[in-house]
Amino acid sequence: MKATQRLAWHYIRQWLFISIALLISVVVAFSWIVDRIMALDMNRNFVNHGFENLVDSISIRNGQLQWDEQLMMQVKASGGWLQIADSSGRVLHEFFVPEDVPKKYKVGELVSYMQRKVPFTYDVYAYLRAIGDYEIMLIYGVKPEEEQLLDAWLEDSEQAKPMLKQANAWVQLMGAEGEELKSWNKPKGVEANMSPYELVLRAGYEDRYGERVDLKYIANSGNTWILRMPYTALDAEPYVIMAGLHLYSETQIWMVGIGAAVLSMLVLFVIMAWWESSRIGRPLAHFMRWAEAMSNHQYEEPRNIAGKYPSLNRKGRLKRNYRIYSDVWQALRTLSERLQQSENEREKHERLREQWLTGLTHDLKTPLSSIIGYAHLLNASEYKWNEAERLEFTTFIQQKAERMDELIQDLNLTYQLKSNALPMDRMEIEMNEWLSSIVHELLPVPADVENAGAKLVFNPHTQPIMLNIDVRYFVRAIENVCMNAWIHNEPGTTVTVSIQQDEAGTTILVKDDGRGMDEQAQHNLFQRYYRGTSTDTTDRGSGLGMAITKQLIEAHEGEVSVQSCVGLGTTIRFYFPRN
Template identity: 30%
Template sequence: MNINYRMMFQFLTQFILNFIATFLIVVLLIILAMHLITKDELKSNPQKAIVENLPYSSYIGGDGQVELNDSWKSTLSEHQMWVQIIDGTGEVIYAFNTPDHFQRIYTMNDLLAIEKTNQLGNYTVDTYFETGKPQPYYYLFGYIDKQQQLLTDWYDSYSDAGIVRNDRKEDLEKEVSKHEGMLEIYQDGKLVEKIGENLPTPTKMLDVVGSIHVPGNYETKAYVVNDNTANSAWVYHELNDAFKSPSIRFFSNRELQTFALVLLISMVILVVLSIWNGYRYGKPLLLFMNWLKIVEQKQYEDVLSGKEHQKIYKKNGKVKFRYRLYKEVFETFSNMSEKLSLAEQERKQLERTREEWMAGISHDLRTPLSSIQGYGHLLESGQYDYTREELQQIGQVIRDKSDYMVDLVNDFSLIFQLKNSAIAIQKERIDMNAFIHDLVVKYQDDFTLNSHLISFERSDERCEVEIDPKWFIRVLDNLLSNAMKHNPPRTKVHVKVVCKQHTTMIMIMDNGKGMDETFVDHLFTRYYRGTSTDERTEGEGLGMSIAYAIVKLHGGSIEVQSEVGKGTTVVIKL
């Protein structure tokens, strides 16, 4: 997988994981918020909280089996409430904490009566109709509201047409005082009488309704008996233990708590993700910056080596997980540093080669120039009277040295032409056996070379190869000249042609003094002359490099095998 797909996969995976994590956190926060809301409602108005939240926590299976959490059972018992769940046929499929005498099947009239009066016997009943299940269910929550029942009993005992009976007023005052409450009596919407403690009561009409529905927000809790016939209402107030002041409610408000919790968790998640992203994506960038500084200082070998290598790679050579996203980048940096290191080495080698070139060129030009200059001074001085033969000899030396210098300059030009592939070769189909045999015969007939023994061995098969004879003869001349020029007298030089399938090999073998490995490695380097300074021969610096370039131009290869004291073998493959 390349870095593009890995980056895409990495960020897609990160997005999915972040989405899952966010989703789970939101779900947990919703559950927590519901828990906080339910807990707060259970304190301020437990009956209402149970009615509104218990149905969501109950599970009704397809077979009608009901499962209710034990905590809800404890809550029902704590607040002396019971629950019945009724299915579509009116049958009670589940009941908890109900009296033994309660009915197990309800008729339509029973349910409508409960819905209208919110009463079942002595119990106040709150209802909840569930439509979220596969089929509807009806929940009945019953409890005895003692204070409401107390107020109803007072009304029945002490009222006459909605007004307190005069003969029972003193008894009612004692009852109200005993319960440390306050009774307000309204007639035709106006307050006509107040009995009991002077408690802080709601001043607005809706506050009275609020103290009934949300008692936790008011100092007193209200209970009401309304008589439509007498157009009167009795409102009984008592101190509310669940009341919280507005300032306390502000800090303990469930919505505020939930918001603060969500904000805190979100900040924690953002901080964690920022640290993780900074560590995962920032640390490799710091490594890259450090490597660029190393590269700027040309310390290429220090990139991804030593400690840097241990930071990124395991002992088994694999990239560590936190750096795996940038695997290709590390490999590219490593390859780049290796190439830059090689380029720097080549640059230094080229610098040394250039110096060797300059030294070689100076040597090859200085020697003939010295001869020409010396003879020029002699002729210019007029100190001697030269015979005709001596002048011819001086002229011959000057001409030979000049020809040599011309040939050397031509070799320089040829080297650059070969380097830039500016030489156009004209190939012909040549019989290599005959071609090389003619060349060897020329060397055998040269009496100046009779101190060396040269022989030729032709191939058993006919060898026809496409070459440019003008250029290829120069290759063989260079190789044969070197074999004789750089070896002592009586050295045997053997030239052999071998044809195998589609390959033709030309081998030039001698039993001379040979060369060491270092010299062989640099044999085709222009102007490389080895470490011996007392055996420098004019022109030897360019011959092998020219031969190598011409063979390459023909699509062939040239190899040298040599050992000091055992001779040298040069193999050309075409």
């Protein structure tokens, strides 16, 4: 799979995960909002909103009553209490019930409490439920906070004082005419006297006066105990608690729910951004450092502080966050290896070039020194040379000049071939006849190759073979290979030239029975500036001959290869595929 496809699948999976996570967070937030709004409604009016749900949750399993514990806690949150009684009025289970509530109701007692026919501390509500053969009653009672505080004061004022102080409540004892007889914890600025009219207003309009009021009239004396405590709209409204926050309205619940969902989304995005930078950004940063290092000729993959490759795990495999860029990593690795190889080749090429320049300088300097020496001898006035001596000197000077010209032509030819600037004049030639004539032209072997007794043999093909060649340069290639075999082998070396043809193409083999070459010599044979022998051995060979041969054959759309073994001779193969 390509890097673009892996990236596409990566982002598809990533956005799928984000979408699912966002959907889950929205569903959770919405579920929480609905649950809290329901809880708020129950706290506001448990009788209307929660009582029925609690009744529906009650069931009988294995002869035992079962109920929803969470709904039962809503009873406590509403400030009330709950009893479950059978049809005879006997209480079976009770929750958060004060001690002054009956454990068994007489026939008319419960109805009297519900209809306020008799005095009772609590507001009482009852719900009847038939479950199979069982008939049960759920009895719910609630008492306002101010009423509880006043009852506690009348029962034991000393014990009630801390409770009143915590609630910022105060009490007054008013006489029959509304005059204040005594008070406790009354704030400064609160009026001492109160008329019946004003008391009715304060008891009926708590939100207007900012007070909650409860009173206890004593008929025998005509006095009235009044408990007053601060009142706000929030105090009046039931609430639900979320992480320590008191939520009094649906709007607040929606705000908290949406805010939590948005916050969870932001946290998710931050986590995804960090994860994305780790999975996507770190490999890219590593690749950039690697590319920068290669621009500074440091081709090996950068290592971390521990000296290890950041892209590989302990098993030497690509780490998970690098696998998405495996193509890029492999391309950089291949590029690094090739650049390192090119750098090594360049350094080697430079060394060979320096060696070649040294040898070429020697090769040019040696005949040039001879030319200069013989020229001085010819021009010396104190010597009288006869005609034979002059002829000998000029012949030697001519040979050395021709050698220098040959070296310069080789250098010019190799650069023409390298720049594809060599003009070619190709024609169809029958190779059997042509090679036979070239072999005869090369015989006898030149004496200056220092290979006495050398031989040259040609084995033609049985059928005519036609090739499209430039005669001038093709003969140069054949001659270079043959001369190279004679120069670098022992005297008496035989060179055999043969030509073959099959359906795939034409092959020309130049084989010698000389000393052969090792692998290093074979690898460098067609490199420019490489010389098989030192310049002290012979002045023939510019280090360009075999490189020129390779370039000439390739200019004819051919291929050159070498096969050799030390002690078993060398075979140079020219191969021309059939067009």
